[in-house]
Amino acid sequence: MTSPHIDSSALGSLAQTSPPDGRGREVVFDVTDLNVSYGGKLALKDVSLEIRKNFVTAFIGPSGCGKSTFIRCFNRMNDLIPGAKVDGTILYHGRDLYASGVDPVEVRRRIGMVFQKPNPFPKSIYDNIAFGPRVLGMKKGLDDRVERSLRAAALWDEVKDRLEDNALGLSGGQQQRLCIARALAVEPDVILMDEPASALDPISTSRIEDLIHELKSEYTIVIVTHNMQQAARVADMTAFFSVELREDLGGRHGILVEHDKTAKIFTNPSDRRTEDYVTGRFG
Structure with a gap:
């Protein structure tokens, strides 16, 4: 099976270089029977999967299938949404992320997030990167930390002579790499990316994808994307989500x-629904 969304050369390269499923790698997230609801209405039902260290894992699926809801569970961003409820278990290196006594602020330091639309602070480039470390008391060697983070995000050479300029003056692609550098500055273990390139032009998108490849040697990365070509290019593992209609459960929810x-996933999926999606017969 060859999908019209994924060119055959990309699939050939992907099939040759795709790593094994990582069973020998450390499990970073172990998700069991996860359900998420908003205001009592079910949004995501019965999700169980493992995410392993230094892999890029992509979440794909049609709009409304719960991809963004799910990725926000990993750093407890859903805590900030009134009426949101998360049931089930997410173990992070064996520890329940939602157990009493777990500090959501510390969770978000260890599990950084990059959003769909670049959201730099209206501050200097330097202060954008230094903001998190300052809040967390990581003030020693701040200049070096800012430089390391910008280098890791492949942005240093472009901004090193204008660190005091307002970050809002950067291009869209540069702003997104700045946001990645800002996440890296507090030394996370995991980077979550919710459609990080959907608002960018093809050249900027390619730079973000190259950066993802470089970063996975140091970080575990989870990415939500509507772009199946992108999932094929950057991801080691892919999870396909879909929508289920159950009137007895309040209507539509993601599975x-x-x-x-x-x-x-792209060449020999186990489920017909996955095949229909990646070949363009659904969604």
Whole structure:
């Protein structure tokens, strides 16, 4: 099976280089029977999967299937939404993220997030990167930390001579890499990316994808994307979500259909619903 969304050359390269499913790697997130609701209305039902260290895991699926809801569970961003309720278990390195006594602020330091639209602070480039470390008391060697973060985000050479300029003056692609650098500055373990390139032009998108490849040697990365070409290019593992209609459960909600090696998801999926989606027959 070859999808019209994924060119055959990309699939050939993907199939040759895709790593094994990572069973020998450390499990970073172990999700069991996760349900998420908003105001009592079910949004995501019965999700169970594992995310392993130094892999890029992509979440794909049609709009409304719960991809963004799910990724926000990993750093407890749903806590900030009135009426949101998360049931089930998410273990992070074996510890329940939602247990009493777990500090959501510390969770968000360890599990950084980059959003769909670049959101730099209306401050200097330097102060954008230094903001998190300052809040957390990580003030020693701040200049070096800012430089390391900008280098890691492949932005240093472009901004090193204008660190005091307002970050809002950067291009869209530069702003998104700045937001990645800002996340890296507080030394996270995981980087969550919710459609990080959807608002960018193709050249900027390519730079973000190259950056993802570079960063996964140091970080575990989870990415939500509507772009299946992008999932095929950057992800080691892919999870396909879909929408289920159950009137007895209040209408539409998202479900996890399949989670496997990216090459398998796009060339030989186990579930017909996945095949229909990646071939363009659905969604």
